[in-house]
Amino acid sequence: MPVQHRWDLMPAQAIALQKELAGQVDTTTPIDLDHLKLVAGVDVSVKNNISHAAVVVMRYPDFEILEAVTATMPTKFPYIPGLLSFREGEVILEAHQQLQLTPDVYIFDGMGIAHPRRLGIAAHIGLWLDRPTVGCGKTHLYGKYTEPGLERGSMSPLTVQRKDHTEIIGMVLRTRQNVKPVYISPGNHATIESAVELILRCTTRYRLPEPIRAAHNTAGQF
Numbered sequence: 001m002p003v004q005h006r007w008d009l010m011p012a013q014a015i016a017l018q019k020e021l022a023g024q025v026d027t028t029t030p031i032d033l034d035h036l037k038l039v040a041g042v043d044v045s046v047k048n049n050i051s052h053a054a055v056v057v058m059r060y061p062d063f064e065i066l067e068a069v070t071a072t073m074p075t076k077f078p079y080i081p082g083l084l085s086f087r088e089g090e091v092i093l094e095a096h097q098q099l100q101l102t103p104d105v106y107i108f109d110g111m112g113i114a115h116p117r118r119l120g121i122a123a124h125i126g127l128w129l130d131r132p133t134v135g136c137g138k139t140h141l142y143g144k145y146t147e148p149g150l151e152r153g154s155m156s157p158l159t160v161q162r163k164d165h166t167e168i169i170g171m172v173l174r175t176r177q178n179v180k181p182v183y184i185s186p187g188n189h190a191t192i193e194s195a196v197e198l199i200l201r202c203t204t205r206y207r208l209p210e211p212i213r214a215a216h217n218t219a220g221q222f
Contacts, residue, residue: 003127007090008076014086015117022118024127027186031105031132031194036060039202040103041211042125044088045219051075053091054218056211057101061201063210068218071095081141082116085124092125105132105190105198107211112195114158114170114185116142126188133187134195135170136212140183145172152177153200158185171196175203182207 003021039060045052050072057067071094077087088110111120112135120141126133143158151174158170170185173196186195202209208216 002130007086009086011078011080011083014077014083018083018117018119018124021124021127022113025113025118025123025187026189027113027191029132029189030191031134031189031198033194033197033201036104036198036201038066038101038103039198039211040106041109041209041213041215042092042106043109043212043215043219044091045216046075046087049075051088051091052219053088053095054215055092055095055099055106056214056218057099057103058211058214060104063202063204063214065214067099067101068214069095069098070218071098084110085119085121088121089125089128093128096129103131105134106187107134107136107198107202107209108187109136109138109212109216111135111137111141111183112170112185112187112190114142114183118169120185120187122185122187126190130188132189134190134198135183135185135187136199136209137183137185138180138208140172143169148172148174148181150174150178155181155196158183168192173199175199175209176207179207
């Protein structure tokens with residue numbers, strides 16, 4: 001069931017809500033990669049305290065842009081590491097309401113469950129959309145890892161230590177040879193394995209997957 005809540009929360013309330021919602025995230029259902037047709041990229045650009053969100057839908061596997069929607073609103077929530085979804089979530093959903101197409105999966109510039117409270121932006125908005133979502137972060141936020149090999153496709157687990165076991169929360173993935181890796185984690189209705197495979201399938205000549213590149217470019221055009 002889709003999740004809905006207010007966005008105008010204080011940081012302490014936002015953290016409490018993250019803890020509450022994290023248990024609803026589904027990371028056991030693989031993305032249906034065999035029938036993949038539409039992949040969306042999601043990104044937000046903030047300039048002069050104004051947030052610009054873009055959701056770009058691309059056809060798989062040729063990555064032609066079929067639809068791009070945007071929304072703009074004042075940036076109401078401060079920048080606090082771990083609370084990105086409260087800064088960007090509302091404007092993303094505002095843009096998403098304009099979509100005519102229904103993506104099979106969404107790739108977010110940010111984290112899924114690789115997050116201190118297992119609710120990065122891809123997981124959080126994935127609960128709102130009730131659709132498969134994946135986080136593809138450019139920088140490290142949470143968890144320990146060893147550097148993966150330098151070849152494309154090399155990866156190493158992103159882990160956290162629980163009381164009685166080590167949990168894998170994502171993968172550090174090399175999408176191009178000799179370039180910095182990206183940090184992949186499932187959002188909602190996705191597994192780690194299917195999330196990694198999706199990112200590899202959607203990455204061509206560049207470090208970042210094509211849907212994220214398209215969303216970044218669209219969000220920055222204001």
